[in-house]
Amino acid sequence: MALPVLICDDSLLARKQVRKSLPESFDADILTAGNGVEALAILRSQEIGLVFLDLTMPELDGIGVLEAIKQDGLDCFVIVISADIQPEMQKRVTELGALAFVHKPVNPEKLVVILKQYGLI
């Protein structure tokens, strides 16, 4: 059965880059959101198995989304895909429950390794 996946980034290019980086063997139903508020609205209204989450976004940033996911006890995996690559940011998102921290522009090979590691493909 296809996994419901949400790609959240304010950049259309970045959303397309993530989508194109996913391996063909990954059976996913993909939804997209342009900021954190849109992402939370989707996460609260339907089951999402995996979120690809940007950090620097208008309205509500990725940190805000991670905090809300934690607070609401929403059951989904989160892979952060970020241009902000400072080690302290990586530590922060890991503490907030993100599975992995991937640098932009996203590297398809690295993404496959992570998806395999967590049994998603």
Place this chain on the structure above:
Amino acid sequence: MSTVFSEEQRDCLQELINVAMGLASDKLARFLNTFVHLQVPAIELVNSAQIPAQFEARYSNTEAALVSQGFLGNDGLRGEAIVLYQLDNAHRIAALLGYDTDSASELEMLTDISSILTTTFLNGLADQIDNSLSYSAPRVLSSRQNNVSEALQETAFHWELALKVDISYQLVDHSFNCDMLLLIPGEAVLNIQKILERILEEY
């Protein structure tokens, strides 16, 4: 800028710049040994003749410095990167980094910071468009004693266009504001549009 680039092109350019800025922030954070709050830099393409007036207000009532570094790449990619600093906090940051607190050391620090920001940022941008750049040594065009507007005017005069990248760095302990300007020749717009279209076609 909306008249020059389509909405998709603008989004693409913004994302390329965000990624490059992320790399530059990380380098700067390591250099300053602190965490840098990264904001999405506002970008705007303007005629370089408009530049001095746009910065007059921000830099006229404060001590400021201006550092320039030329860049040159393949396919006619060339320009001059300018970093403008408000110097309010410069002496504090210089002291934190272990520079002497005289004005010569302060300029040395600004040159170092400019070099990190400019080369990391531009290398990050070049990597994403399969280009590579070489750089001239950074030059201080104006310091506390000089008039920033005049220096900016003289420099901007040599180029037709400027890609303004508003950077505001908030360090954990102190604010550090600077603006980056990429001065580029007029024909660069067509090149940039071509590059953006090529990237957009890939996705």
